[in-house]
Amino acid sequence: MxxxxxxxxxxxxxxxxxxxxxxxxxxxxxxxxxxxxxxxxxxxxxxxxxxxxxxxxxxxxxxxxxxxxxxxxxxxxxxxxxxxxxxxxxxxxxxxxxxxxxxxxxxxxxPVTIEPPPAGLGQILGALGIGDPGGIVVASPGAPRLLIPVADPAALAPDFPRLARACRDLGLLGCLVYRLDGPVAWARLFAPAIGVDEDVANANSSGCLAAHLGRRVEVWQGDALGRPSAVWADTDGRTTRVGGVVRLR
The missing domain is CATH 3.10.310.10 (Diaminopimelate Epimerase; Chain A, domain 1)
Incomplete structure (x- = not known):
């Protein structure tokens, strides 16, 4: 079925x-x-x-x-x-x-591990078309991805083939770019290295962001794709919990 x-x-x-x-x-x-x-x-x-x-x-x-x-x-x-x-x-x-x-x-x-960004970060930033904003980390609940704070996620227009190559070179699933707005994080997840240029919703990356921030956050994605989404994520400092609402068709 x-x-x-x-x-x-x-x-x-x-x-x-x-x-x-x-x-x-x-x-x-x-x-x-x-x-x-x-x-x-x-x-x-x-x-x-x-x-x-x-x-x-x-x-x-x-x-x-x-x-x-x-x-x-x-x-x-x-x-x-x-x-x-x-x-x-x-x-x-x-x-x-x-x-x-x-x-x-x-x-x-x-548990989610949080580590400094790898050498070769310029490959990723170049593919995203941005300079280094500072505050970038690698977060991994099993598969590593970058968390990148940016001024305006909606303004980004990544070079996806270049980003895919850079992520594969650095052993990354992809990157979550985000802007905090109180309890909400406006975000976009790019993962062309695994065949998904942009994800409508990425719950594991949302949990990674909560772990990095050390607090509950609601992650809003999908607006650039016309499919607004929301993921809830919370942490107690030891583990993270992730949730959302699913609509059956």
């Missing part, structure tokens, strides 16, 4: 179209490409595997939210908690129906 849902909607609209499928033989990347979604979650419970149109991912935050919204919908229950095995790690995911519609899902992302 194959389902496409909208993960991490904002005010009931937008979100990232995400495929959820029972695990099956065949080319999973091709299945994702044919669905029109950027990511797919393939279920062989308790194992969940994630793919883009070009590669398998170690994990996928908004794919996790999508998968457990579908599982709750299939169960007919108002709420459930399950353990998911992905990328060599087991973690709990909770899903609950919302009175106003949609399904809210939270998962424990686990």
């Amino acid at each position: 194959i389902t496409v849902v909208d993960a991490c909607v904002r005010d009931g609209a937008g979100g990232s179209p995400t495929l959820v499928a029972d695990d099956e033989d065949g080319d999973r990347c091709a299945i994702v490409r044919s669905s029109g979604a950027s990511h797919g979650a393939f279920l062989d419970l308790p194992v969940v595997r994630f793919f883009t149109g070009t590669a398998e991912l170690r994990n996928c935050g908004h794919g996790t939210l999508a998968a457990h919204a579908v599982l709750l919908s299939r169960s007919g229950r108002p709420r459930q908690r399950l353990t998911q095995h992905t990328g060599g790690r087991a973690y709990e995911v909770t899903a609950a129906r919302r009175p106003g519609g949609g399904i809210a899902v939270w998962f424990d992302q686990g």
Whole structure:
């Protein structure tokens, strides 16, 4: 069974179209490409595997939210908690129906490492068309990515082939550019090295930002793509929790 849902909607609209499928033989990347979604979650419970149109991912935050919204919908229950095995790690995911519609899902992302940026950062900044703003870090919940504060994420027009090469050279998944506005972070996630030039919503990077800031944050993405999204992320200094609302089609 194959389902496409909208993960991490904002005010009931937008979100990232995400495929959820029972695990099956065949080319999973091709299945994702044919669905029109950027990511797919393939279920062989308790194992969940994630793919883009070009590669398998170690994990996928908004794919996790999508998968457990579908599982709750299939169960007919108002709420459930399950353990998911992905990328060599087991973690709990909770899903609950919302009175106003949609399904809210939270998962424990686990610890996030924060490190200084690598040598060769100029490759990334050049591909983004910006100078060094300072405050750049590498954050990793398992796969490293850059967190880059910028004055206006909407103004960026990356050179995606150049950015893909730079990210591969430095062993990075991609980069989250963001601007803080009180409790909200306006952000864009670029990951052409894994076949996703720009992500509508990236839950794991949102958790990384909360870990870096040391506080709760709501990350708004997708506006540049006409698919506004929102991810909630919180930290207690030891681990991070990430959540969002999934709309079933």
